[in-house]
Amino acid sequence: MKAALCKSLDGAKSLVVETVQEPSAGPGQVLVRVAAVGLNFADTLITRGKYQFKPELPFSPGAEIAGVVESVGAGVVDITLGDAVMAYVNWGGAAEKIVLDAEKLIPIPGDVPLTIAAGLSVTYGTAMHGLADRGRLKPGETVVVTGAAGGAGQAAVEIAKLMGARVIAVVSSDEKGAVAKAAGADDVILFPGSDLKAEVRALTNGDGADVVYDCIGGEASEPLVRALNWQGRFLVVGFAAGEIPKIPLNLLLLRGAEMVGVFWGEAVRRDPAAHRRNMLQVVNWVREGSLKPRTHGIYPLERIREALEVLERREATGKVVLTIGS
Numbered sequence: 001m002k003a004a005l006c007k008s009l010d011g012a013k014s015l016v017v018e019t020v021q022e023p024s025a026g027p028g029q030v031l032v033r034v035a036a037v038g039l040n041f042a043d044t045l046i047t048r049g050k051y052q053f054k055p056e057l058p059f060s061p062g063a064e065i066a067g068v069v070e071s072v073g074a075g076v077v078d079i080t081l082g083d084a085v086m087a088y089v090n091w092g093g094a095a096e097k098i099v100l101d102a103e104k105l106i107p108i109p110g111d112v113p114l115t116i117a118a119g120l121s122v123t124y125g126t127a128m129h130g131l132a133d134r135g136r137l138k139p140g141e142t143v144v145v146t147g148a149a150g151g152a153g154q155a156a157v158e159i160a161k162l163m164g165a166r167v168i169a170v171v172s173s174d175e176k177g178a179v180a181k182a183a184g185a186d187d188v189i190l191f192p193g194s195d196l197k198a199e200v201r202a203l204t205n206g207d208g209a210d211v212v213y214d215c216i217g218g219e220a221s222e223p224l225v226r227a228l229n230w231q232g233r234f235l236v237v238g239f240a241a242g243e244i245p246k247i248p249l250n251l252l253l254l255r256g257a258e259m260v261g262v263f264w265g266e267a268v269r270r271d272p273a274a275h276r277r278n279m280l281q282v283v284n285w286v287r288e289g290s291l292k293p294r295t296h297g298i299y300p301l302e303r304i305r306e307a308l309e310v311l312e313r314r315e316a317t318g319k320v321v322l323t324i325g326s
Contacts, residue, residue: 003095004304005058009049012308023099025073030102037093037322038064038119044312062093066118076102084108088121106279109287119319123155128278130262135211135233139164147215149176156213157183179317200227221245234259294318
């Protein structure tokens with residue numbers, strides 16, 4: 001079978017597509033023929049050795065897949081040959097076939113395209129875990145989303161709206177503001193170039209944000225902590241700005257507020273049942289048409305370098321997807 005292999009930690013240019021040995025399903029496992037792979041900015045980091053997970057070389061990138069069950073191992077129940085499934089795999093997805101533990105698989109309804117399903121796990125899974133599980137978001141509350149035009153940010157905007165929240169998007173340009181608005185944001189703040197605390201308080205009649213979903217860190221974080229409502233929740237999602245901020249803890253005390261880590265990948269490992277519930281909700285929203293994920297581009301496996309370079313340059317305004325096979 002074919003697989004994209006990272007053979008050195010030099011980013012996209014280190015990837016080659018080669019023929020490798022086909023895996024086989026053991027007890028409790030399933031062999032999936034991969035049809036599509038969702039790529040993320042994390043794939044650019046893992047191929048440079050800068051991600052929290054550092055697989056042994058050579059390895060295939062690709063943390064989320066969708067495909068069709070080709071064989072099942074002993075002891076597997078409720079999964080049959082030909083089932084359409086999706087899964088979060090951490091890495092290894094950019095290959096024609098992959099073996100996974102059966103509990104990791106999420107069923108895909110027949111009317112949801114595999115190219116869409118392949119891009120749901122990471123961004124929408126993180127948004128569901130962050131906003132619902134960690135942020136305890138309630139209908140009518142106000143959420144501020146930083147990096148709201150990126151993949152993680154757009155997903156958070158969409159999920160927050162489906163949960164009945166008002167969304168304030170923080171973006172760096174008018175063009176990105178339009179992207180956030182298209183995703184459902186009610187208001188947009190440009191940053192750098194504005195006083196985040198003052199802007200959020202002005203948009204909330206002085207109350208502040210109930211939840212902050214912070215994808216970027218850096219200089220945006222502290223003013224948004226200062227912009228929290230009483231008993232607000234600040235969700236630490238990522239540090240796309242490159243700087244890990246140091247927050248004075250007295251700010252949390254004065255607001256009765258919480259700062260909460262959102263480590264979605266570890267949460268999936270520790271509580272796969274909760275992840276499954278969240279993803280079944282996301283897939284159902286897609287099936288009924290209330291959630292319409294955006295795709296930036298679809299590339300064949302052989303063009304994985306080009307696809308990753310789009311992410312590395314931060315040009316994507318929707319999901320970057322690989323297709324594998326016919």
